[in-house]
Amino acid sequence: MTAREIYLIGFSGTGKSTVAQLVAAQLGWLAYDLDRIIVERAGVDIPAIFAREGEAGFRDRETEALRGIAGGGPFVAATGGGLPLREENRRLMGRVGWLIALEGRPETLLARIELHRNQEAPDAVRPLLDAESPLEHLRALKERRQPVYALADWTVHTDRLSPAQVAEEIVRAAAILQRSDQLRRSSAASSSSADE
Ligand code: S3P
Numbered sequence: 546m547t548a549r550e551i552y553l554i555g556f557s558g559t560g561k562s563t564v565a566q567l568v569a570a571q572l573g574w575l576a577y578d579l580d581r582i583i584v585e586r587a588g589v590d591i592p593a594i595f596a597r598e599g600e601a602g603f604r605d606r607e608t609e610a611l612r613g614i615a616g617g618g619p620f621v622a623a624t625g626g627g628l629p630l631r632e633e634n635r636r637l638m639g640r641v642g643w644l645i646a647l648e649g650r651p652e653t654l655l656a657r658i659e660l661h662r663n664q665e666a667p668d669a670v671r672p673l674l675d676a677e678s679p680l681e682h683l684r685a686l687k688e689r690r691q692p693v694y695a696l697a698d699w700t701v702h703t704d705r706l707s708p709a710q711v712a713e714e715i716v717r718a719a720a721i722l723q724r725s726d727q728l729r730r731s732s733a734a735s736s737s738s739a740d741e
Pocket of ligand 1: 561
């Protein structure tokens with residue numbers, strides 16, 4: 546099966562939600578935002594979920610939301626920054642689609658998060674970034690997660706790109722990944738027919 550599901554992974558502020566919509570529009574696929582699905586299902590926002598159920602409760606909700614969409618492509622899904630930390634989530638996404646990581650320097654990400662908070666969503670608190678020295682906290686948290694983000698099939702560095710440019714890169718990456726899947730499948734098929 547050729548993957549027709551793209552999962553955007555990466556830290557907060559890399560632009561996953563905006564870019565997922567742009568890529569989906571270009572490919573004519575659906576766009577999902579797992580954080581939004583979780584909030585709609587819970588009926589309360591993410592800080593309230595963390596306050597009520599702790600991070601573990603939120604992570605369980607993430608896995609449940611992922612299971613709800615996985616395998617039903619074609620779509621492009623924006624995932625929360627911590628979702629790929631669970632191996633179960635990574636395996637599921639890897640089985641049915643491609644993982645594309647969006648990267649950015651800590652300074653870039655913090656600036657985007659603050660801009661978003663000031664301009665668009667003053668109540669958009671990210672519980673894991675609610676720290677006294679946000680840049681240091683972000684840097685440390687991101688560093689711990691880096692080995693997981695590095696497992697993606699493709700990575701786009703977003704620091705110097707607009708969301709539209711990031712989307713273009715992803716559409717290009719998806720075409721390359723699709724060709725490489727096709728080659729792998731046809732070489733697997735010819736080696737299995739040679740075995741017969
Ligand atoms: C989180 C990132 C958030 C959201 C939650 C936890 C994380 O999503 O899922 O606050 O663990 O990094 P974004 O990556 O969209 O900010």
